[in-house]
Amino acid sequence: xxxxxxxxxxxYFLIFIALAFFGLxxxxxxxxxxxxxxxxxxxxxxxxxxxxxxxxAMKMTVVTALIAVPLNxxxxxxxxxxxAKFDFKGKNFLLTLIxxxxxxxxxxxxxxxxxxxxxxxxxxxxxxxxxxxxxFAMPAVILVTIFVTxxxxxxxxxxxxxxxxxxxxxxxxxxxxxxxKTFWLVSVPNIRWGILYGxxxxxxxxxxxxxxxxxxxxxxRGLTNTLPLHVEILYNEYQSTAAFAAASILALxxxxxxIAKSIVEVAVRRGx
Amino acid sequence: MSIExxxxxxQFGNFQALENLSLKVESGELLALLGPSGxxxxxxxxxxxxxxxxxxxxxLFGDQDAQNQKARERGVGFVxxxxxxxxxMTVFDNIAFGLKVQPxxxxxxxxxxxxxxxxLLNLVQLEWLADRYPxxxxxxxxxxxxxxxALAVRPKVLLLDEPFGSLDAQVRKELxxxxxxxxxxxxxxxxxxxxxxEEALEVADRIVVMNKGRxxxxxxxxxVYHNPANPFVLSFLGNVNLFHCRLAEGKAFIGDTAxxxxxxxxxxxxxxxxxxxxxxxxxSRGPGKGxxxxxxxxYVNPAGTVVKVNLKTENGERIYVEISQDEFNxxxxxxxxxxxxxxxxxxxxxxxxxxx
Numbered sequence: 001x002x003x004x005x006x007x008x009x010x011x012y013f014l015i016f017i018a019l020a021f022f023g024l025x026x027x028x029x030x031x032x033x034x035x036x037x038x039x040x041x042x043x044x045x046x047x048x049x050x051x052x053x054x055x056x057a058m059k060m061t062v063v064t065a066l067i068a069v070p071l072n073x074x075x076x077x078x079x080x081x082x083x084a085k086f087d088f089k090g091k092n093f094l095l096t097l098i099x100x101x102x103x104x105x106x107x108x109x110x111x112x113x114x115x116x117x118x119x120x121x122x123x124x125x126x127x128x129x130x131x132x133x134x135x136f137a138m139p140a141v142i143l144v145t146i147f148v149t150x151x152x153x154x155x156x157x158x159x160x161x162x163x164x165x166x167x168x169x170x171x172x173x174x175x176x177x178x179x180x181k182t183f184w185l186v187s188v189p190n191i192r193w194g195i196l197y198g199x200x201x202x203x204x205x206x207x208x209x210x211x212x213x214x215x216x217x218x219x220x221r222g223l224t225n226t227l228p229l230h231v232e233i234l235y236n237e238y239q240s241t242a243a244f245a246a247a248s249i250l251a252l253x254x255x256x257x258x259i260a261k262s263i264v265e266v267a268v269r270r271g272x
Numbered sequence: 273m274s275i276e277x278x279x280x281x282x283q284f285g286n287f288q289a290l291e292n293l294s295l296k297v298e299s300g301e302l303l304a305l306l307g308p309s310g311x312x313x314x315x316x317x318x319x320x321x322x323x324x325x326x327x328x329x330x331x332l333f334g335d336q337d338a339q340n341q342k343a344r345e346r347g348v349g350f351v352x353x354x355x356x357x358x359x360x361m362t363v364f365d366n367i368a369f370g371l372k373v374q375p376x377x378x379x380x381x382x383x384x385x386x387x388x389x390x391x392l393l394n395l396v397q398l399e400w401l402a403d404r405y406p407x408x409x410x411x412x413x414x415x416x417x418x419x420x421x422a423l424a425v426r427p428k429v430l431l432l433d434e435p436f437g438s439l440d441a442q443v444r445k446e447l448x449x450x451x452x453x454x455x456x457x458x459x460x461x462x463x464x465x466x467x468x469x470e471e472a473l474e475v476a477d478r479i480v481v482m483n484k485g486r487x488x489x490x491x492x493x494x495x496v497y498h499n500p501a502n503p504f505v506l507s508f509l510g511n512v513n514l515f516h517c518r519l520a521e522g523k524a525f526i527g528d529t530a531x532x533x534x535x536x537x538x539x540x541x542x543x544x545x546x547x548x549x550x551x552x553x554x555x556s557r558g559p560g561k562g563x564x565x566x567x568x569x570x571y572v573n574p575a576g577t578v579v580k581v582n583l584k585t586e587n588g589e590r591i592y593v594e595i596s597q598d599e600f601n602x603x604x605x606x607x608x609x610x611x612x613x614x615x616x617x618x619x620x621x622x623x624x625x626x627x628x
Binding site for chain 2: 167168170171172173174175176177178181185186189190192
């Protein structure tokens with residue numbers, strides 16, 4: 001027996017509204033991206049992607065993610081381990097601090113780094129004196145990316161670790177395992193899906209970040225542009241096919257991320 | 273190996289969990305720490321295991337001070353209330369864990385580990401579960417696997433934290449008999465925490481009754497049950513009825529009724545509290561030779577090995593009595609029936625200072 005008592009017409013109407021929203025706001029834009037990207041055929045599509053600046057932007061994006069994601073992974077595991085498994089003074093403060101990048105607008109995040117490392121900034125004169133370039137160069141792009149993706153892994157792991165409690169670790173210790181072995185043999189396997197999930201989300205954000213990176217990168221073509229910035233530049237120059245081709249790469253990344261995410265979710269539900 | 277704790281203090285924030293507590297568990301003994309929640313029994317167990325640190329005091333294994341030994345160096349087998357099996361490992365790997373993490377020069381070979389694990393699985397009669405994961409097991413099976421895992425490292429002492437606390441009544445009974453038999457066979461010094469008095473009375477060699485971070489009484493099950501040191505122990509170990517009375521001329525005056533109190537000698541009159549177990553009453557249908565409390569049957573429950581009877585006296589006090597099925601068959605008690613109650617014995621009496 002179905003518990004639903006609504007007339008069929010209302011059911012269909014509600015389903016229609018949901019699908020219409022989904023189509024209008026998700027499917028249509030996505031189709032649009034690929035349609036525009038391929039408007040002049042596959043040949044032009046691949047050619048625009050092989051453009052020197054486009055390749056440089058992709059490289060930049062990948063390198064940024066390759067540095068930011070592992071660093072955040074290490075930080076995320078360590079911080080969530082400390083927060084979930086131990087009690088210490090200032091724990092709530094640390095929790096709030098971890099969330100800070102999520103509540104700050106990415107543009108502000110970018111500005112913070114300008115104020116810190118820019119020519120007029122706090123450390124600016126010192127950096128100039130030592131001939132170290134951070135702002136309008138790759139280091140700044142990487143730094144702001146780390147900043148905006150900072151909470152993602154930790155936020156994913158803290159609830160998992162908290163719900164699992166300490167008992168398995170304590171059991172391992174009474175059985176003679178060292179802290180190191182306990183960590184690798186008991187704690188990490190218990191959170192491996194959470195780690196993977198965190199990596200996927202962190203990577204998506206690192207590759208897609210626009211606002212903060214836009215402020216600090218200086219938009220130097222072939223040097224400090226990431227893929228999202230590259231899209232913007234092309235679009236502003238009315239090279240819409242090229243812009244959409246680059247955008248399609250980001251869209252593919254998003255789709256891939258979603259697929260990976262749902263695979264992980266299924267795996268977690270099966271309790272593998 | 274014996275375990276001794278000396279003058280232990282432990283505080284969590286403002287909460288005094290253990291207060292100047294000393295205790296010795298003799299080698300080969302099965303000792304129960306019994307008390308209500310918050311009495312500090314689990315804290316004491318965790319301190320012995322090295323999972324919590326003491327604020328003050330000493331823990332000794334044999335003659336050796338364990339102060340500088342970490343949990344992993346103490347050689348204790350700890351069984352957690354919620355099993356704490358490693359969820360990402362099979363039953364086999366769970367039991368093998370303690371052997372696999374040993375430093376290389378001490379670690380047994382793979383073949384030896386396999387033999388040892390199968391031997392332990394055999395001991396807990398669960399060989400056929402070796403390849404399962406913890407979530408595929410029932411509560412009772414998990415608990416036995418947890419015990420096998422703790423035994424794998426040949427612990428000097430076994431520490432069990434509410435080992436049967438989250439199991440159904442039937443499984444719990446089976447497992448505690450199993451634990452008793454296991455202990456009789458291997459004689460590992462065992463300290464186990466429970467809030468279930470029946471469990472403690474049935475399994476332990478000695479019972480330590482705890483309350484508010486202190487020890488109220490230590491003794492064999494028989495001692496703590498029949499000769500409780502104070503009203504707390506008395507009421508924690510089974511049901512008890514309390515009477516306020518005046519003792520004089522060898523009798524207890526409850527209201528106007530003068531009850532005979534066997535085994536209680538009174539030289540001069542005083543006010544007292546009498547604690548009487550449910551099985552220490554005699555119920556009669558008619559008034560006997562001496563005085564008896566007049567009461568009315570409120571409720572009778574003959575289901576069980578004893579018959580449980582709730583009575584209400586003339587003064588409105590309620591008494592809970594247990595009588596044998598034989599007695600019940602002779603008395604034929606029914607609800608609202610008038611009966612006479614006298615005392616066969618008194619478990620504990622406490623004198624109250626007379627106010628003038």
